[in-house]
Amino acid sequence: MSAPAVVPPRFRRPPHSRIHTEKWAWLFMRASGALLIVLIFTHLFVNLMTGNGISAIDFGFVAGKWANPLWKWWDAAMLVLAMIHGTNGMRLLVNDYARTRWVRRTLKSALAAAFTLVVVLGSLVIFTFDPCPEGAAATDLNAAVCASITHTATTSEAP
Amino acid sequence: MPGGSSLYKSGTGMWMWVAHRTTGVAVFFFLLIHVTDTALVRVSPEAYNQVIGLYKNPFMGLVESGLVAAIIFHALNGLRIISVDVWEWANRHQNRLAWAVWILWIIAMAGFLPRHLGHVFGGE
Numbered sequence: 001m002s003a004p005a006v007v008p009p010r011f012r013r014p015p016h017s018r019i020h021t022e023k024w025a026w027l028f029m030r031a032s033g034a035l036l037i038v039l040i041f042t043h044l045f046v047n048l049m050t051g052n053g054i055s056a057i058d059f060g061f062v063a064g065k066w067a068n069p070l071w072k073w074w075d076a077a078m079l080v081l082a083m084i085h086g087t088n089g090m091r092l093l094v095n096d097y098a099r100t101r102w103v104r105r106t107l108k109s110a111l112a113a114a115f116t117l118v119v120v121l122g123s124l125v126i127f128t129f130d131p132c133p134e135g136a137a138a139t140d141l142n143a144a145v146c147a148s149i150t151h152t153a154t155t156s157e158a159p
Numbered sequence: 160m161p162g163g164s165s166l167y168k169s170g171t172g173m174w175m176w177v178a179h180r181t182t183g184v185a186v187f188f189f190l191l192i193h194v195t196d197t198a199l200v201r202v203s204p205e206a207y208n209q210v211i212g213l214y215k216n217p218f219m220g221l222v223e224s225g226l227v228a229a230i231i232f233h234a235l236n237g238l239r240i241i242s243v244d245v246w247e248w249a250n251r252h253q254n255r256l257a258w259a260v261w262i263l264w265i266i267a268m269a270g271f272l273p274r275h276l277g278h279v280f281g282g283e
Contacts, residue, residue: 030244033237040230049271053278054223058211059204062197079194086187093180114191122194125201133203140204 025088032085039078060142063131067145072126079122087115171257179236182229189226220279224272231267235260 048054065071090111098104132146199207214223239256242249249256 030241033234034241037234037237041234044227044230044271048223048227048278049274053275054220055215055278059200059207062200062207082190086183086190089180089183090187093184118191118194121198125194125198129200136204140208 029085029088032081036078036081036085039074039081043074043078059140060145062129063142063145066126066129067131067142067148072129076123076126079126080119083115083119083122087111171254175236175239175257175260179233179240182233185229186226186233217279220276223279224275227271227275228264228268231271232260232264235263235267 047057066075091108094104094107094111098107132141132149196210197207199210213219236257239249239253239260242256243253244250
């Protein structure tokens with residue numbers, strides 16, 4: 001069996017960019033990947049392996065976690081790093097598989113839109129979270145978190 | 160090689176590459192959904208609990224297991240890719256490292272699955 005003939009690709013290499021975008025993208029995938037292993041494995045362990053795992057996840061669980069600023073920043077770091085890592089990965093797939101300029105451009109615009117939407121939405125949710133919204137049923141809330149909030153509110157009001 | 164027309168070199172490395180892309184895409188789309196449903200905590204406790212409640216059934220429990228399996232594979236294979244890039248020994252033995260990825264994946268899943276499925280099927 002002879003080797004299949006390889007047609008040389010007609011590909012014009014784009015001019016070298018001064019900031020070496022692809023080199024930095026390559027490096028970012030490795031650095032963020034390593035960091036995400038620590039962030040996500042901890043996230044999965046705490047949420048799925050401790051206590052009652054997935055069956056314990058509800059609004060009160062989220063309120064309990066986000067009462068600690070460490071978890072807020074943990075989740076924000078995960079959100080931003082994972083979204084850049086994932087969106088860049090998808091960009092590489094588009095480069096590899098999308099055949100026409102139109103498809104490439106459309107898919108990349110969709111990726112950019114999804115990235116912006118999810119990162120903005122996620123960050124706003126983390127940092128504007130209200131653990132004890134008015135009018136919510138007490139059974140849906142984290143009693144301990146709400147008690148500590150009313151406690152600090154009343155003590156800070158007192159001169 | 161059947162047909163003999165494919166330019167793919169096949170072999171372990173290629174299949175690890177295919178699996179890395181597949182799991183990456185799956186986790187990416189999960190991430191979009193995961194952030195969106197978690198955003199419901201900003202709508203109301205009731206809305207969030209209602210939607211999360213939809214996930215609390217055996218079928219979704221198995222989907223979650225698949226997602227964790229995909230994440231753990233992608234993470235371990237990512238470490239293999241990094242070491243192949245920076246470490247000459249790993250570059251020469253990437254095949255052996257591929258097996259290490261699967262062995263570590265099995266160990267991690269053996270730690271995760273009984274506990275998770277216990278939560279899913281055990282009622283509490």
